Amino acid sequence: MKLSFLGAAHEVTGSCHFIEACGKKILVDCGMQQGQDDDTQELPVVPADIDYLFLTHAHIDHSGKLPLLSKMGFNGKIFTTVATGELCSIMLQDSAHIQEFEAEWKNRKRQRAGEDLYEPLYTIEDAQRIMKRFVTFEYNQIISVCDGIKIRFIDVGHLLGSASIEVWIEEEDTNKKLVFSGDIGNLNQPLIRDPQYITEADYVVMESTYGDRNHGPAPDYVQELADIIKETFDQGGNVVIPSFAVGRTQELLYFLRDIVNNNRIPGYSEIPVYVDSPLAVEATNVFNKNVKGYFDEEAMSLINQGINPITFPGLKISVTSDESKAINFDSRSKVIISASGMCDAGRIRHHLKHNLWRAESTIVFVGFQAIGTLGRSLLEGTKTVKLFGESITVNANIVRLHGISGHADQAGLLRWLSAFEQKPKRVFVVHGEASVCDSFAALLQDQGYDAMAPNLQASFDLATNTCLETGVLPEPKKVKETTRVSGVFQRLVNAGQRLMAVIRHNEGGANKDLAKFADQINSLCDKWDR
CATH class of the missing domain: 1.10.287 (Helix Hairpins)
Incomplete structure (x- = not known):
């Protein structure tokens, strides 16, 4: 009965844990590492040897290597929630589409030079094939995986369909229960429910993304966004919102429905809103299909009144390229939501080109902006950007809605863990930057928990609660002299x-x-x- 850590150990991305028990080999998540070349996205296991995979949610840093598993010979079953399965069906194909286009771009020069062609990490065909391995369930069902192993998915409030996973293992005369937290959600997110709590476990594997900080009091997002729209419309400008297609876009639609339906912007009877992202449109359709058992009480109350919580008069959906281009021929002031959320790709770049130079327009950031991205540069006050070969002067107002996060802060993580009626035998802290994993584990130790931040490739005997392999720290990002x-x-x-x-x-x-x-x-x- 063995647990090993193959990803997101002293790192935020690339979640992957490995259980060996009852003669079976099981992965919990198999995510892609961010900030690395595809050439380094190796699988930590032999895919053909894996019997089952338990998936916490659809985000690519937890699911992104699933098509690669299929490509390399995985023929087992993937257990997850219904909504996660539906989101994966669109997100993994979108990821594969990106892989194929990047490979095509790299191969142009290789082909002319007579070099071996670059192979994409995986293809759309691989993404379609892996979906046939999915077996989906609703929350709170106890599922018999095989002799000696049962699981249950508990709503963790991070993303539609996201879950903590309870795993019961009975091997010979030994019985143990593991809980994998998945990504623990923030309280009071729109649409989806708050995290549900679990009361008992022998071992807990928990995330620590924001284990070193608290978000502070939640602002009034609806009023703040309404004020931004009114001020911009008064000046005759557009509100352009770079947004992640899955999760964040649907939250914004929830806020905007409130603004429109409750006339929160005096003087404007019509507020045109465009969603210009094919992936966001598909994800919104998945949200609309998965309502009962996933949405919170407030959203369900609206639905029971015949109100769709993420649609409203004036909402327009753009799917085709022509529909996207037509947005910039609409002379009215409008709200444009488009991907990518960090502005490094996608249709958002066209909308920035048409609006950054306009002093009357506003660019609203609603998510994290990584170092080196266009979004980060805009937030840091750059005065000029280059889009499609053209230098654009930044005259637009650049603002940020603070506090929007799908991850629990330190207080939320402690609240989730404190729900266990007896302290687990051990808490493994993962899914955080190295310093955060260590500091959060130290905080838990101060509170009386047997807690540690395992290294990559560390392994533990769950029957005896002993360390088998200490593992290694992930290699730091290499900083070249050049x-x-x-x-x-x-x-x-x-x-x-x-x-x-x-x-x-x-x-x-x-x-x-x-x-x-x-x-x-x-x-x-x-x-x-x-």
């Missing part, structure tokens, strides 16, 4: 990704224009292919 040169090269890579986005955006354009565009690209490639 940091400046590397940064410039990354700019070049980003420019190439932007070019692919522009190409996709022009799909369906006039043949004459597309031919001219292709000639210009080929001419540029000929100049630099040396």
